[in-house]
Amino acid sequence: MRLGGRLAAAIEVLQDIEARRRPVADALKDWGLAHRFAGSGDRGAIGNIVYDALRRKRSYGFRMGGEGPADLAFAAVIDGLAMAPEELRAALDGDRFAPEMPAAERLEHFRAADLAEAPDAVAADVPDWLAPHLEAALGDDWIAEAAELSSRPPLDLRANTLKADRDKVIRALAPFDAQPGKLAPQAVRIAAIAGAGRHPNVQIEAGFQKGWFEIQDEGSQLAALLSGARPGEQVLDLCAGAGGKSLALAAQMDNTGQIHAADSDRHRLAPIHERLARAGARNVQIHDPREDMAGLFGTMDLTLVDAPCTGSGTWRRRPDAKWRLSQAALDKRMAEQDAVLDRAARFVKPGGRLAYVTCSLIAEENAGRIAAFLDRQAGKGFGVADAGARWADLLPDAAGQCRVGELSGGTVITMTPRLTGTDGFFFAMLEKR
Numbered sequence: 001m002r003l004g005g006r007l008a009a010a011i012e013v014l015q016d017i018e019a020r021r022r023p024v025a026d027a028l029k030d031w032g033l034a035h036r037f038a039g040s041g042d043r044g045a046i047g048n049i050v051y052d053a054l055r056r057k058r059s060y061g062f063r064m065g066g067e068g069p070a071d072l073a074f075a076a077v078i079d080g081l082a083m084a085p086e087e088l089r090a091a092l093d094g095d096r097f098a099p100e101m102p103a104a105e106r107l108e109h110f111r112a113a114d115l116a117e118a119p120d121a122v123a124a125d126v127p128d129w130l131a132p133h134l135e136a137a138l139g140d141d142w143i144a145e146a147a148e149l150s151s152r153p154p155l156d157l158r159a160n161t162l163k164a165d166r167d168k169v170i171r172a173l174a175p176f177d178a179q180p181g182k183l184a185p186q187a188v189r190i191a192a193i194a195g196a197g198r199h200p201n202v203q204i205e206a207g208f209q210k211g212w213f214e215i216q217d218e219g220s221q222l223a224a225l226l227s228g229a230r231p232g233e234q235v236l237d238l239c240a241g242a243g244g245k246s247l248a249l250a251a252q253m254d255n256t257g258q259i260h261a262a263d264s265d266r267h268r269l270a271p272i273h274e275r276l277a278r279a280g281a282r283n284v285q286i287h288d289p290r291e292d293m294a295g296l297f298g299t300m301d302l303t304l305v306d307a308p309c310t311g312s313g314t315w316r317r318r319p320d321a322k323w324r325l326s327q328a329a330l331d332k333r334m335a336e337q338d339a340v341l342d343r344a345a346r347f348v349k350p351g352g353r354l355a356y357v358t359c360s361l362i363a364e365e366n367a368g369r370i371a372a373f374l375d376r377q378a379g380k381g382f383g384v385a386d387a388g389a390r391w392a393d394l395l396p397d398a399a400g401q402c403r404v405g406e407l408s409g410g411t412v413i414t415m416t417p418r419l420t421g422t423d424g425f426f427f428a429m430l431e432k433r
């Protein structure tokens with residue numbers, strides 16, 4: 001396909017997402033199934049236009065003077081492919097599949113518009129109602145922080161030390177220019193997509209099949225590291241989902257001690273069986289959601305709550321979620337977070353730890369939930385540990401690469417794409433004293 005056909009396809013997919021409010025991945029997949037002539041390069045290029053358009057929907061709309069699918073798709077091509085309008089015109093010339101070019105004055109407006117003159121939420125590329133929530137969490141820099149959530153993300157992997165080491169993984173993925181991550185000790189990074197390219201499908205690599213690495217954002221790896229799971233400990237991963245954190249903890253604990261992996265949703269938990277086997281993780285016991293786990297109350301050295309959340313820290317990867325999020329959905333997530341924290345508290349032994357993690361940057365889901373938990377649990381001995389000091393101990397060269405906030409006599413950590421170079425994550429450690 002030529003650029004014109006790809007642009008027309010991206011507009012079609014954006015129309016579909018808008019009309020049916022469906023996830024971007026589903027809309028792209030359906031388009032691919034209905035247009036089998038499109039090769040993987042075409043599908044990748046169309047995906048880039050669609051994702052970029054959704055990431056920067058408001059700022060592109062402001063600069064283009066309209067937020068329609070064609071406006072956004074053209075903006076994404078001019079910006080993402082760094083194409084001057086004349087170049088674009090030449091590329092589309094004579095292509096019968098190409099959509100009509102926007103008028104010259106609109107393209108000039110796109111080039112000249114100054115986002116400093118746009119309303120804050122537009123410059124930050126977020127819905128209006130979320131602006132105060134992000135400002136509360138991210139302070140004076142919140143617009144720059146939020147804008148970075150609209151950039152293209154890298155592909156992060158974690159070398160699985162139960163089967164390989166980081167150098168071996170990097171050598172195996174040399175054709176994709178894999179590099180060591182900057183912070184997490186086992187992180188391997190493949191840079192963000194440039195132009196019309198696409199990330200490799202690393203899951204078909206022999207190294208993946210052999211369990212040498214997992215796909216995991218470096219921020220998620222850092223959260224597992226900060227939890228401080230040690231060899232020989234009893235650990236409960238209460239929101240294990242497909243097992244990303246359990247797998248990292250199993251390697252961190254060198255397959256010793258015991259990890260109990262649980263989740264309230266059987267479907268989400270299902271892939272963990274195959275992933276554990278591939279990774280060679282032998283210290284993980286999976287608990288069915290129907291199981292009565294009362295026998296574990298008061299016995300855990302570490303209980304990890306990788307909480308259900310809005311996922312606002314992952315908007316680089318799922319930009320459509322940013323526009324679908326509502327106050328009602330945020331309220332629902334907060335109620336779930338309260339419930340899961342209260343349940344988690346029951347498993348922590350005296351002297352044990354409760355680690356709380358979200359991939360959200362919304363203050364109410366993070367420090368807000370910890371403060372509410374401490375109110376509800378008053379008198380039961382929980383206190384906030386100094387996560388900032390923990391970060392400094394583990395990552396002495398990375399001072400200032402996360403946001404450290406004070407909370408109830410301890411500190412909590414926020415990672416962001418702009419500061420940490422990862423997805424957005426929140427981390428707090430509670431100790432049962």
Ligand SMILES: C[S@@+](CC[C@H](N)C(=O)[O-])C[C@H]1O[C@@H](n2cnc3c(N)ncnc32)[C@H](O)[C@@H]1O
Binds near residue numbers: 241245262268307340
């Ligand atoms: C952020 S995801 C977990 C991701 C996973 N830990 C990983 O690293 O791949 C949150 C999970 O919490 C689960 N969940 C929601 N409410 C829960 C509850 N009350 N108890 C246990 N799990 C819950 C959801 O089913 C979901 O799988």
